[in-house]
């Protein structure tokens with residue numbers, strides 16, 4: 001059996017899959033892709049994942065993309081503790097969380113980070129290099145969004161929506177954890193993994209939301225997550241650029 005994982009820093013979508021693979025105890029070959037050097041757009045990597053994004057799992061020569069769906073595959077394909085609830089309704093609730101992370105939490109976090117960081121990054125590069133890097137991004141949607149972020153083109157209304165979304169995420173997590181250790185079914189599941197992948201950096205990136213006063217349950221859950229051996233092993237993966245979730249592209 002061969003399992004190869006192509007991933008970036010232990011943050012965001014890479015952290016999502018790193019947690020699942022470590023929690024299941026699956027032996028794997030780690031291939032670090034340095035996003036700050038845009039290695040995800042290198043032709044060798046594009047041969048594996050034409051979208052030019054991480055993470056990518058290759059299991060016995062078969063390529064799997066999309067972190068949320070990779071995690072369901074990891075849970076189904078390998079031995080180890082179940083990461084999905086067996087009850088169908090709880091399973092549904094778990095997937096509502098993972099969908100919410102993909103559709104609301106992760107984009108809001110990313111767009112706000114791009115708004116804060118990309119104009120500076122673009123200016124720091126030699127003349128024309130940012131445009132050259134943009135030209136190598138395979139996904140048009142991503143290329144356009146980066147170009148817009150670089151020119152400071154996000155509207156105040158968009159920024160306000162994303163900030164509102166992050167506050168809503170915080171409240172939802174806080175409410176779900178009232179009287180519970182885990183987000184769904186009093187069991188550690190892929191919902192915890194998906195939310196944590198983005199939330200791990202929230203106390204640092206958005207301290208006005210994720211703090212002991214406003215979100216005590218969420219803060220205690222973060223500590224509980226970090227104390228799990230599988231999650232701790234995922235977080236201990238090389239962090240070459242000291243990225244945390246809210247800074248990742």
Ligand SMILES: N[C@@H](CCC(=O)N[C@@H](CS)C(=O)NCC(=O)O)C(=O)O
Nearest residue numbers: 012013014053054055066067068249
């Ligand atoms: N829907 C994809 C998104 C993957 C994604 O956005 N990956 C980011 C890192 S978290 C990435 O590769 N960014 C670099 C780029 O797009 O150039 C998934 O969930 O796996």
